[in-house]
Amino acid sequence: GVNVEQSPSALSLQEGTSSTLRCNFSTTVDNVQWFRQNPGGSLINLFVIVSDTKQNGRLNGTVNSKELYSTLLITASQLEDSATYLCAVRHSAPR
Template sequence: MQRGLGALLGLLWVQLCWVRGQQVEQSPSALRLQEGASSTLRCNSSTTIYRVQWSRQKPDGGLINLFYLASGTKQEGRLNATVDAKERYSTLHISSSQQEDSGTYLCAAGHSAPRGPAACPQTTAAPAATVSASGRTCMAVSD
C-alpha cells in the first residue's frame, strides 16, 4: 500500500510540475522492424535539455525506465542513449532488435528550474494521447 501511494504521489508531483510552452517531439512516431534490425529514435526539445529520461511501455501496459541522463552517452546491453543539451536533442539507439523490444518508447526532457518561488524542476514530457502523437514511438518487432 505504501509503495503504491508513493508512486501515486510521485506521479501527482510530476503532474503538478508540468510546464506548458515547452515542446518535446519524438520521431519516428511509429516503427516496424524485422528482428535483428537496428533503429534510432530521436527526441527534440524546444529549449535546452538538462536531463532526459527514456522509458518503454510494454504491450501489457507495464512501464520500464531505460535511461536517465544529463549529458553524454549511456549504454545498457543493446540500448544506447545520448543527449546533446546545447543542440536540444537526445537519441535512443536499439541494435539487434528482439521481439521483447516491442512497445511504446517515451522520452521526457528536463529543463532548468526558474528562479523564484517555484519548488519543482521544469519537466516536459511528450504527450501520450495517441500512438502517432509526438513524444512517443510505437515500435513492433516481428520475426
C-alpha cells in the same frame, strides 16, 4: 514549459537490424529520461541521461545539448523489443 517531439511515431524493424528513435526539445534541459512501456504494462525507466551516452543492454541513449535532441538506438533488435518508447525531459526554470 518545454515542447518535446518524438520521431518517428511508429517503427517496424526486421529482427537483428538497428534503428534510432529521436526526441527533440525546444530548450536546454537538465536531463532526458527514456522509458519503455510494454503493451498493457507500466512504464519502465531505461535510463536518465545528463550528458553524453548511457547504455542499457542493446539500448544506447545519447543527448546532444547543443542541438537540443536525444536519441535512443536499438541495436540487433529482438522480438521482445516491441514496445512503446517515450522520452521525458527535466527543465529547471531560471530562478
